[in-house]
Amino acid sequence: MQEESILTKCALVQSLFQDNKKDARTKMIETHKLSCGYTKEPVLKSFSLKIAPGDFCALLGPNGAGKSTLLYALMGYLKPETGSIMVFGKDISAQKKSYLARQISFVPQESQQEFDHLVSETVLMGRYPYLGLLQSHTAEDRKAVDDVLRLLKLEELKNRWLSELSGGEKQRVYIARALVQDTPYILLDESLSQLDINHQLEIMALLREIHNTQGKTVLIVSHNLNLAANYADRLIFLKDGELLAEGKPEALMQTEILQQLFGVRLETVQNPNSGRPNIIYP
Numbered sequence: 001m002q003e004e005s006i007l008t009k010c011a012l013v014q015s016l017f018q019d020n021k022k023d024a025r026t027k028m029i030e031t032h033k034l035s036c037g038y039t040k041e042p043v044l045k046s047f048s049l050k051i052a053p054g055d056f057c058a059l060l061g062p063n064g065a066g067k068s069t070l071l072y073a074l075m076g077y078l079k080p081e082t083g084s085i086m087v088f089g090k091d092i093s094a095q096k097k098s099y100l101a102r103q104i105s106f107v108p109q110e111s112q113q114e115f116d117h118l119v120s121e122t123v124l125m126g127r128y129p130y131l132g133l134l135q136s137h138t139a140e141d142r143k144a145v146d147d148v149l150r151l152l153k154l155e156e157l158k159n160r161w162l163s164e165l166s167g168g169e170k171q172r173v174y175i176a177r178a179l180v181q182d183t184p185y186i187l188l189d190e191s192l193s194q195l196d197i198n199h200q201l202e203i204m205a206l207l208r209e210i211h212n213t214q215g216k217t218v219l220i221v222s223h224n225l226n227l228a229a230n231y232a233d234r235l236i237f238l239k240d241g242e243l244l245a246e247g248k249p250e251a252l253m254q255t256e257i258l259q260q261l262f263g264v265r266l267e268t269v270q271n272p273n274s275g276r277p278n279i280i281y282p
Contacts, residue, residue: 029088049070062263188221
């Protein structure tokens, strides 16, 4: 009787484990032999990648490697020439934009806005995937905005114009908009490139906290190898539109791999604060 009970428990645990694996697969973003670009010559070439729920990934590579192109493809802005993109088990070519907007939010680089908006209005734009035809924002939407502004310590900026903010403040506002969009995945396109180092550290720490506390899956395009290695759990190296390597920072921050990626010999040492490998310049 006791043996049967143990076997029953083992079967239950195994069943739950299989269900969790299946659940993870259905919540994954996956590209399979994806080729796409802006002209007849593809930028991404037979590119295959899986991003699992709960990942914190940094996408790195030389200029023109296809990093931003990958983000635009994942969001449905670029159609595959060959291959496929699956989001939560569904081919995005057959999905409405509103479906994708409920799964993936996007934080752009700081850029000039054609029209200026208040901070509160900018963050409220994150609720657009949930609006029906001719539907206005609800009190619940505005409460969601207030909650996120409070969480990111942006309350004092609520009634400021976006054009009045510093680069770091704007990036926090864009991240707030992504959080209000309430998606499991957040993609960021070189969102640190125009920021001072203090703001870069602030944004990466904020993303890490959001990842840890809310379970968001983060994929950020970055040119800063050390920041990526310190904060991300997984690095993805792109070169010439192809996947060069992927894995933990400890595995990828190696002189030989970095030389393949950037064409320059870079030595690494262990960061005494993070315990992660960091490059040292020649």
